[in-house]
Amino acid sequence: MSEHSIEDVTRVVDGVLRSRRSLRAYRPDAVPRAVLEDILDVASSAPSNSNTQPWRVHALAGAPKQALGAALLAAFRENTLPPSPHFPHPLPEEYAQRQRDFGAVYYRTLGIDVADMPARLRQTEKNFGFFGAPVGLIFTIDRRLAPHSWLDLGLLVQNVMIAASARGLGTCPQVSFARFHPVIAQHLAFTEHELTVCGMSLGYPEHDEPVNRMAMPRRGVREFACFDQFE
Numbered sequence: 001m002s003e004h005s006i007e008d009v010t011r012v013v014d015g016v017l018r019s020r021r022s023l024r025a026y027r028p029d030a031v032p033r034a035v036l037e038d039i040l041d042v043a044s045s046a047p048s049n050s051n052t053q054p055w056r057v058h059a060l061a062g063a064p065k066q067a068l069g070a071a072l073l074a075a076f077r078e079n080t081l082p083p084s085p086h087f088p089h090p091l092p093e094e095y096a097q098r099q100r101d102f103g104a105v106y107y108r109t110l111g112i113d114v115a116d117m118p119a120r121l122r123q124t125e126k127n128f129g130f131f132g133a134p135v136g137l138i139f140t141i142d143r144r145l146a147p148h149s150w151l152d153l154g155l156l157v158q159n160v161m162i163a164a165s166a167r168g169l170g171t172c173p174q175v176s177f178a179r180f181h182p183v184i185a186q187h188l189a190f191t192e193h194e195l196t197v198c199g200m201s202l203g204y205p206e207h208d209e210p211v212n213r214m215a216m217p218r219r220g221v222r223e224f225a226c227f228d229q230f231e
């Protein structure tokens with residue numbers, strides 16, 4: 001670090017943070033295990049409450065990834081598991097509006113009419129094949145912990161995405177897997193207390209695919225940060 005000026009470091013770190021996107025089209029090229037281990041190793045520098053490090057990551061590639069994907073797709077089509085509680089129902093309007101805005105950009109980019117539910121379902125199904133990425137990750141947490149420990153896991157997840165971006169790899173974090181915890185737990189022989197929080201696609205991106213070129217807007221700092229008490 002010392003041979004780089006602070007300006008260089010700022011430019012590189014900000015560049016990686018700002019250029020990361022959720023990527024949903026991948027080249028078939030395999031990701032070497034050593035590359036993934038390196039990403040997880042650097043990601044594990046994430047802070048956690050009292051250094052509890054309450055995360056566990058299941059890495060899948062090749063036939064086991066295909067097998068899990070097939071089981072999840074079957075479960076999705078069967079549609080017997082209860083919906084995932086990852087959003088309340090109804091979603092408060094402020095968030096529901098942003099969700100609709102996301103959907104409008106997403107489906108327009110894919111050439112799917114938002115009213116075309118079968119086409120939307122076909123796109124949703126791609127989650128379970130990890131959007132064609134060669135690597136699938138499943139992130140779990142010990143279910144005995146309180147919600148604040150999920151924050152620690154989130155920091156690890158973000159570090160994985162940033163470390164991957166810094167190596168020219170793309171990712172997509174995916175909550176879609178949470179609903180299918182029973183299927184995943186059985187497939188991956190989870191320990192007693194493990195709970196599926198989310199999954200992630202990881203691989204070398206198809207940069208030219210329109211779906212990978214969406215820039216989702218963000219709220220401005222003055223909209224989400226309050227400076228009333230900042231003297």
Ligand SMILES: Cc1cc2nc3c(=O)[nH]c(=O)nc-3n(C[C@H](O)[C@H](O)[C@H](O)COP(=O)(O)O)c2cc1C
Binds near residue numbers: 020022023176214216
């Ligand atoms: C916790 C979490 C869960 C997500 N779940 C999914 C998912 O299941 N499927 C998907 O395609 N994208 C998923 N996303 C990606 C979001 O749609 C994406 O982060 C958001 O639209 C902002 O776009 P960006 O990541 O490209 O900046 C998820 C993101 C997060 C942080």
